Amino acid sequence: MKSAFNRSILALxxxxxxxxxxxxxxxxxxxxxxxxxxxxxxxxxxxxxxGDETEAQKGLAPPSGPPTGASEAELAAMMxxxxxxxxxxxxxxxxxxxxxxxxAWGDKGTLFVGSFGLGNVYAxxxxxxxxxxxxxxxxxxxxxxxxxxxxxLYVIAVNKLIKYDNAExxxxxxxxxxxxxDDMPSYAAHGWKYxxxxxxxxxxxxxxxxxxxGIPPTSVSQIRRxxxxxxxxxxxxxxxxxxxxxxxxxxxxxxxxxxxxxxWMSDDxxxxxxNMIAKxxxxxxxxxxxxxxxxxxxxxxxxxCSEFTPPVLxxxxxxxxxxxxxxxxxxxxxxxxxxxxxxxxxSWNRHKYQGGRIVRVTVGPDGKxxxxxxxxxxxxxxxxxxxxxPDDIIMDKDGSILVADDWAGAIYRISxxx
Amino acid sequence: xxxxxVGMLSVAIISGSLARAADLAAxxxxxxxxxxxxxxxxxxxxxxxxxxxxxxxQFIQWQLVFxxxxxxxxxxxxxxxxxxxxxxxxxxxxxxxxxxxxxxxQPDDNPDLSQKGAQAAAGRxxxxxxxxxxxxxxxxxxxxxxxxxxxxxxxxxxxxGVRSGGGMAAMADVxxxxxxxxxxxxxxxxxxx
Numbered sequence: 001m002k003s004a005f006n007r008s009i010l011a012l013x014x015x016x017x018x019x020x021x022x023x024x025x026x027x028x029x030x031x032x033x034x035x036x037x038x039x040x041x042x043x044x045x046x047x048x049x050x051g052d053e054t055e056a057q058k059g060l061a062p063p064s065g066p067p068t069g070a071s072e073a074e075l076a077a078m079m080x081x082x083x084x085x086x087x088x089x090x091x092x093x094x095x096x097x098x099x100x101x102x103x104a105w106g107d108k109g110t111l112f113v114g115s116f117g118l119g120n121v122y123a124x125x126x127x128x129x130x131x132x133x134x135x136x137x138x139x140x141x142x143x144x145x146x147x148x149x150x151x152x153l154y155v156i157a158v159n160k161l162i163k164y165d166n167a168e169x170x171x172x173x174x175x176x177x178x179x180x181x182d183d184m185p186s187y188a189a190h191g192w193k194y195x196x197x198x199x200x201x202x203x204x205x206x207x208x209x210x211x212x213x214g215i216p217p218t219s220v221s222q223i224r225r226x227x228x229x230x231x232x233x234x235x236x237x238x239x240x241x242x243x244x245x246x247x248x249x250x251x252x253x254x255x256x257x258x259x260x261x262x263x264w265m266s267d268d269x270x271x272x273x274x275n276m277i278a279k280x281x282x283x284x285x286x287x288x289x290x291x292x293x294x295x296x297x298x299x300x301x302x303x304x305c306s307e308f309t310p311p312v313l314x315x316x317x318x319x320x321x322x323x324x325x326x327x328x329x330x331x332x333x334x335x336x337x338x339x340x341x342x343x344x345x346x347s348w349n350r351h352k353y354q355g356g357r358i359v360r361v362t363v364g365p366d367g368k369x370x371x372x373x374x375x376x377x378x379x380x381x382x383x384x385x386x387x388x389x390p391d392d393i394i395m396d397k398d399g400s401i402l403v404a405d406d407w408a409g410a411i412y413r414i415s416x417x418x
Numbered sequence: 419x420x421x422x423x424v425g426m427l428s429v430a431i432i433s434g435s436l437a438r439a440a441d442l443a444a445x446x447x448x449x450x451x452x453x454x455x456x457x458x459x460x461x462x463x464x465x466x467x468x469x470x471x472x473x474x475x476q477f478i479q480w481q482l483v484f485x486x487x488x489x490x491x492x493x494x495x496x497x498x499x500x501x502x503x504x505x506x507x508x509x510x511x512x513x514x515x516x517x518x519x520x521x522x523x524q525p526d527d528n529p530d531l532s533q534k535g536a537q538a539a540a541g542r543x544x545x546x547x548x549x550x551x552x553x554x555x556x557x558x559x560x561x562x563x564x565x566x567x568x569x570x571x572x573x574x575x576x577x578x579g580v581r582s583g584g585g586m587a588a589m590a591d592v593x594x595x596x597x598x599x600x601x602x603x604x605x606x607x608x609x610x611x
Contacts, residue, residue, distance in 0.1 A: 043594040061547050064557035067479035067511075068504035098483070119489040139488045188582070189591065 035217040044189040044210030052212050052264040053349070060349035063386065069098050069409025070388070078387045078408065082378040087333075090376065090414045093402055094124045094131035098409040102194055102323060103394040103402060104146040104153070106168040111394075112136075112153055114146045116192065116406055121146070121155055123171050124411065136171050142188060144244065147195040147203060154228060156205065158191040159184040163228060180228045185210070185220065190242045194323065196255065198248045202227045204236070204255050206243035213262045213287050213299060221286055223257065223277070239283035239308060240275075245323040245392070251338060251365040254278065256312070258321035258342060261290050267350045270294050271314035272321050274342070276367045282309040312363060313370040318347035319355030323392030323404070331399025332416045336360070341375060343390040343403060356380040356389055358403065358414075376403075376414065440475075441505075445513025448506050451498055460517045468568045472519035476557045479511035490581060519553070520563040526610040535607020538600045542592060552611055566609035573601045 035041070053060065070078065075092045082090045099115035100122070106112060111124040121137035137143065137155065145156035153167035153174070161181040164174045185191060190208025197203055203226045209216040216222075223237040223246075236255065246257030255277045261270040270290030285292070285308035287299040292310030295303065315321050324342040339362050346356030357377035363370040379388040388408035393401055400415035449460075452470065457463050460471030470478065484490035485499040502510070526532055539545070539552075549555050552562035561569065575581040576593035596604075 043591060045591075058546070061556075061558070064476050064480070067476060067483040067557075068507050071504070098487075117489065118483070118487045120487055135487075187591075 040217075041185050042187065044187045054264065057264060057349065060351070062348045063384065065386065065389070065407035066409075067098075069096060070407075071095075075408060075410055078379075079412075081387065082376055084376050084414065087418060088376075088414055088416050090412050093411040093413040094133055095410050096133050097122055097124065097404070097411055099406045100391070100404040100409060100411060101144040101192075101406055102146045102392045103404050103411070104148040104195075105394065106148050106153070107151065108168045110168050110171070111402070111411070112146050112148060112167075113404060113411065114143045114155065116142055116144055119143065119157075121153075125171075134171060136174055142192040144192040145195040145205075147197050149197060149201055149228070154180075154195060154203070156193045156195055156203075158188060158193070159186040161203070161205075161226065161228060181226050181231045181233065183231075183233065190220075192244065194244045194246060196246045196248060198225070198255070199253060200227075201229070204246055204248075204257070205233075206240065206246070206257070208240075208242040209286075212264060213296065215287060215299065223255070234280070236280045237275075237277050237282055237284060239286045239288070241286040245321060245343070247325050247340070249276075249338075249365060250326050250328050254365075256324070256326075256340065258315075258324055259284065259286075259311075260320055261317070262287070262296070263318075263349055265290075265297075266317075267352070268317050271311075271317050272319050273311035274313040274315055274321065274324075274340070274361060274370070275309070276312050278309070278367070283307070284309050284311075312367040313361060313372060315342070315344070315359065315372065316354060318350040318353075320345035320347065321355075321359075322390075323394075325393045325395060325401070327395070327401070329395055329399030329401075335362075338365075341393050341401065343393050345389050345391050345406075346380060346386065352383045353380050353386070356386060358390055358393065379405075379407075440508045440512035442509070442513055442516060444505075445509030445511075448502065448510055449513055451501065452510075455494065460514050461520050462565055462568070465565075465567050466571050467565070468572075469520045469564060470514045471517035472553070473514050473560050474554045474556055474558065475511040475515040477511075477554060477559050478514050479507050480557050482507045482510065519560065520565075522563045522610050523566070524610070528606060531603050532607040532610055534599070535603035535605070538596075538604050539607060542596070542600075542604075544592075544604075547588065552608060561608045562611035564609060566605050569605035569608055570601060573605065577601070 072095050075095055079090055097113050099118045101114040101116055104112045113122040119140045120135050121143050123134045123136045125132050140157040143155045143157040147154045151166050153164040155162045159182055160179050162177040163180045164177040187210050189210035193206055195203045205224050205226050207220040207222050209221045221240055222235055223240055224233045225236045226233045240259055242260040243257045246255055248255055257275055259273045259275055261272050275284055287296055288303035289295055289305040289308050291314050293305050321342045322345045324340055327336045327339045327341055339360050342359050344355035344357050347353040356379040358375045359372050360375040361372045386407050388405040390403050391406050392404040396402055400413050403412045455464055455467045456470050462469045485495045547558045548561055554560035573593050576589045582590045
């Protein structure tokens with residue numbers, strides 16, 4: 001079987017429109033881009049993350065963390081400020097993991113960590129009780145997503161899913177690896193990704209649109225399921241904006257994922273989401289409907305929210321939910337079993353930041369009766385200050401969890417003792 | 419006067435509480451590595467080499483980190499960044515940020531070109547990130563008063579994809595559609611601010 005996708009994304013191109021930039025006036029005029037050109041796929045609209053803001057929102061540009069991460073003294077001071085439920089403890093697992101994003105365990109106990117703009121992939125190993133952080137890959141294009149299967153490390157770097165065989169035995173010489181899937185647009189805009197494997201060893205892979213809000217070209221705003229062995233892929237979700245986190249439900253095998261909602265509507269709308277794919281091919285609403293009940297002011301275009309799959313839970317506006325995991329360990333209190341822990345990266349363009357924490361969601365396997373509570377917080381200082389920004393979570397063997405933070409450039413461990 | 423003084427004090431307190439423990443004197447000493455190309459006091463006298471004086475602290479630090487990781491490539495900078503550690507990077511950021519900014523090349527020998535550059539800067543929304551005075555902020559570069567030849571080089575590097583510009587890749591996306599005329603005008607305008 002050939003890939004479910006045409007090898008050429010250009011063949012899938014379609015004319016589409018995005019909202020006019022703020023400066024073009026509030027006439028609701030839609031400006032169009034031509035995605036049928038090769039140039040579109042190499043260079044997305046230049047106003048893709050700034051451009052829709054109002055005058056009152058001007059200056060809310062992405063915050064920039066400390067380039068060399070937090071020092072060990074700063075991390076030690078930070079740990080004292082993090083609030084957790086009684087009995088839980090947070091500590092630094094490894095400092096010096098700059099721009100740390102998704103984590104994956106090797107079979108022999110190596111913790112692999114991806115990064116954002118730095119282009120690094122790290123291996124964290126134990127050296128007589130002290131964690132050693134080694135940069136094992138450099139110069140990749142936003143290698144935010146990682147997975148480990150059958151001895152191989154998989155790295156997804158915007159438009160390449162790369163396999164490094166026998167990775168743990170070759171940490172010093174991983175080589176160039178082998179590209180096993182590349183039917184993906186090459187632009188950076190919402191092009192950074194996350195990997196979650198299901199029991200068949202296929203990866204769920206998110207594809208964000210190259211702008212804030214617009215009618216997406218056919219090959220993005222979706223989640224695909226990709227077989228790294230054959231390069232086959234299938235489409236499992238449509239109408240998804242920017243998703244950079246998800247996990248397979250240990251109870252049902254279904255894929256749950258976080259989603260970042262559109263920007264520049266207001267500080268309090270629309271809400272970011274937690275979704276579940278109940279059956280393949282569901283449409284989650286973007287760009288027509290947000291948070292399950294809010295038609296887009298320009299792009300609803302006659303669609304009703306009832307046409308689309310609603311979120312399992314609205315997590316809050318501008319909280320930026322990224323990596324998430326079902327808790328499957330035995331160390332935490334019994335009622336944590338199968339809870340979802342979500343790393344919220346926090347706001348970048350809200351006047352008063354929120355998120356920047358870990359939330360716990362308890363929910364039935366069918367998505368019914370969702371409840372959320374704050375699990376770990378304290379990374380935000382003042383209205384627009386960060387000490388750190390959690391972005392991924394992974395279980396450790398002993399039932400504790402590890403948390404990646406790309407602002408402080410560190411990995412934390414959270415454990416529980418009665 | 420009193421109002422202004424209070425304002426300055428509160429700015430100092432805020433930046434003091436957020437600032438890391440950078441060592442200006444150590445930064446100045448380490449900057450000896452930079453002087454041959456980037457000039458005394460961070461004012462470059464060398465073609466295609468940028469002035470670093472009064473660049474935002476974080477901008478300096480990020481570029482050094484990008485050079486070190488290889489995500490920004492430069493044959494001249496590679497051997498330099500191999501000699502510096504995280505503390506050096508913090509100290510260099512603080513040192514260059516503390517220097518007086520370069521004076522614009524005066525007088526403007528081509529005001530018409532500057533006029534075109536100002537229009538291009540407004541149309542391309544440069545101030546959204548570089549601020550209204552183009553002095554830069556946080557991880558975003560000061561471009562006001564930068565060397566004209568270097569601004570040309572930087573815009574060409576972004577346009578051709580040699581340089582992508584930080585995690586968000588914004589500059590590569592912004593520079594790609596710029597025409598040669600716009601690049602020439604922008605560089606001239608910004609260099610004379």
